[in-house]
Structure formats: structure tokens, C-alpha cells
Amino acid sequence: xxxPRTERSILFVHAHPDDEAISTGATMxxxxxxxxxxxxxxxTLGEEGEIHVPAYAGLAxxxxxxxxxxxIAELKEACTALxxxxxxxxxxxxxxxxxxxxxxxxxxxPRAFWQADLDEAAGMLxxxxxxxxxxxxxxxxxxxxxxxxxxxxxxxxxxxxxxxxAAEGIAPAKVYWTAVPYSVLEAGIGEFADTEGNxxxxxxxxxxxxxxxxxxxxxxxxxxxxxxxxxxxxxxxxATQISPNSWLMxxxxxxxxxxxxxxFYELAVGERGPGGGPNGWEADLFAGLVI
Ligand SMILES: [Zn+2]
Numbered sequence: 001x002x003x004p005r006t007e008r009s010i011l012f013v014h015a016h017p018d019d020e021a022i023s024t025g026a027t028m029x030x031x032x033x034x035x036x037x038x039x040x041x042x043x044t045l046g047e048e049g050e051i052h053v054p055a056y057a058g059l060a061x062x063x064x065x066x067x068x069x070x071x072i073a074e075l076k077e078a079c080t081a082l083x084x085x086x087x088x089x090x091x092x093x094x095x096x097x098x099x100x101x102x103x104x105x106x107x108x109x110p111r112a113f114w115q116a117d118l119d120e121a122a123g124m125l126x127x128x129x130x131x132x133x134x135x136x137x138x139x140x141x142x143x144x145x146x147x148x149x150x151x152x153x154x155x156x157x158x159x160x161x162x163x164x165x166a167a168e169g170i171a172p173a174k175v176y177w178t179a180v181p182y183s184v185l186e187a188g189i190g191e192f193a194d195t196e197g198n199x200x201x202x203x204x205x206x207x208x209x210x211x212x213x214x215x216x217x218x219x220x221x222x223x224x225x226x227x228x229x230x231x232x233x234x235x236x237x238x239a240t241q242i243s244p245n246s247w248l249m250x251x252x253x254x255x256x257x258x259x260x261x262x263x264f265y266e267l268a269v270g271e272r273g274p275g276g277g278p279n280g281w282e283a284d285l286f287a288g289l290v291i
Contacts (some may be wrong), residue, residue: 016046025231026224082291125161219267228261
């Protein structure tokens with residue numbers, strides 16, 4: 001017997017420590033502050049990440065190979081910044097290793113997440129769903145937002161887990177994929193044109209980017225601008241990965257809450273709830289659900 005759902009519960013499935021902050025930090029902080037149950041599952045320790053702090057360069061996978069363990073602490077600090085208390089690693093810390101970028105030899109390591117048995121990994125995620133009973137699940141689209149193997153695998157594992165959960169009667173009502181609408185990218189390309197450290201330098205259209213979703217395919221726009229400072233703090237907690245003078249921080253500094261605090265999603269499973277604006281975007285990922 002599964003227990004009835006009496007609270008809002010939302011599960012975020014991310015590939016590496018720092019993805020939660022960069023792509024869904026404001027949304028996580030917003031729902032945590034609103035008293036919803038917010039669970040984060042991170043699939044790897046991010047062992048192959050590039051290190052931006054010279055003092056810690058020796059932790060790298062081709063040196064001491066201690067980055068993964070170090071990033072557990074960074075992630076903990078990031079979760080604290082977001083007000084998120086329920087965080088797990090898929091299968092436990094170190095069960096799956098960061099696969100590195102597509103085509104790297106690290107993709108082939110036996111513990112690489114890219115090599116994970118789909119049903120085994122999905123089964124571990126269903127264990128979390130059984131316990132936390134999320135009505136809403138958030139992960140990436142089928143290209144993993146931008147093509148990283150661990151992001152693609154996080155997508156596959158999550159979608160398989162949703163199927164398995166449905167088979168035992170605990171399906172989430174909605175599954176969302178992270179997205180950035182074309183209109184936001186177009187605005188960004190224009191606004192950043194004269195900015196130092198312009199992340200869109202040389203680009204004239206969103207078609208030149210490895211990500212971007214047509215506005216009409218976006219289902220939800222979560223306005224977490226009140227939580228933008230928490231999101232930035234969470235990003236900076238991943239100090240080995242995100243340097244204070246990175247382009248992400250340039251965005252945070254120049255455009256602040258309006259840019260950093262608003263996050264967008266595509267709806268992959270479930271029915272879209274009531275929304276507003278020209279595209280009928282939901283403002284709440286629980287929109288339309290009776291809880
Ligand atoms: Zn990642």
C-alpha cells in the first residue's frame with residue numbers, strides 16, 4: 001500500500017553537482033520556501049569537471065582524482081543556499097561516475113553513468129519516488145539540454161523510472177524538461193552585444209546555439225526572481241566549477257534577478273494547467289493539480 005499524497009512534492013533529477021543551481025536553482029528555492037517537499041537526485045559526482053580554482057587543480061581526475069569527493073561538499077553548500085534539505089546521489093555517492101564530454105574515453109569506464117544499465121538505474125530512482133511520492137518530476141530533454149552524455153542519460157533514466165513508477169501506480173502527474181525559450185535567447189543575444197565577456201559573442205541567432213526551444217513549446221515560466229540571490233549563492237558554492245568572473249556571473253551581475261531568477265520548462269508528461277500570456281505559460285509547476 002502506498003501512502004496518500006498530502007503535500008506538494010517535487011523531484012529534480014540532475015547529472016552533476018552544479019546543474020541543480022544553474023538550471024533550476026530559483027525554482028528549487030521557490031518551492032522549498034513555499035513548504036513543498038523538494039528532493040534533489042544527482043546522478044554523478046562530477047569527477048571530470050574542469051577546475052577553476054588553481055589551488056585545487058591537483059584534485060583533477062588526471063591528477064589525484066579527488067574532485068568527486070570534494071564536490072559533495074560543494075553540493076551540500078549549494079543545497080543549503082537553496083533551502084533544500086533532501087538531497088541524494090543516485091544509488092549512493094560514487095555509484096556512478098561522471099562520463100566526461102561526448103566521445104571522451106571516460107565514456108567507456110565501467111562506472112561511467114553513460115554505461116549504466118537503464119533499468120537498474122531507473123529502479124534506484126523509483127526507490128526515491130516511492131519514498132517521496134512526487135507529483136512533479138523535473139529533468140532534461142532527450143538531448144540532455146545540450147548534449148552531455150550524463151545529461152542524456154539522466155533524461156533516459158528519469159523517463160524510464162516514470163514508466164516503472166506508473167506500472168506500480170505511483171506515477172508523477174507531470175514531468176517537465178528544462179528549457180530556454182528562443183525569445184529569451186534572442187533578447188540575450190541583443191542585450192549582451194556590448195557586454196564584456198559576452199557569452200553569445202559571434203552569434204546572431206538562437207539557431208547557432210546547442211540549446212533553445214520555440215516559445216510555443218514552452219509550458220511553464222517560473223518566476224523565482226525573489227530567489228535569484230539564493231541561486232547565485234548556490235552557483236558560487238560550486239567554487240571549483242564556476243568562477244566569480246565566468247559568463248554566468250557576468251549575466252548575474254548585469255541582469256540580475258530578471259534573468260537569473262526566471263526559469264522555463266517544457267511539459268513532457270501530463271496535462272498543462274491554467275496559464276497566462278500569449279503562450280498560455282503556467283506560472284506554477286503544480287498548476288492544474290489537485291493535492
Ligand atoms: Zn552537468
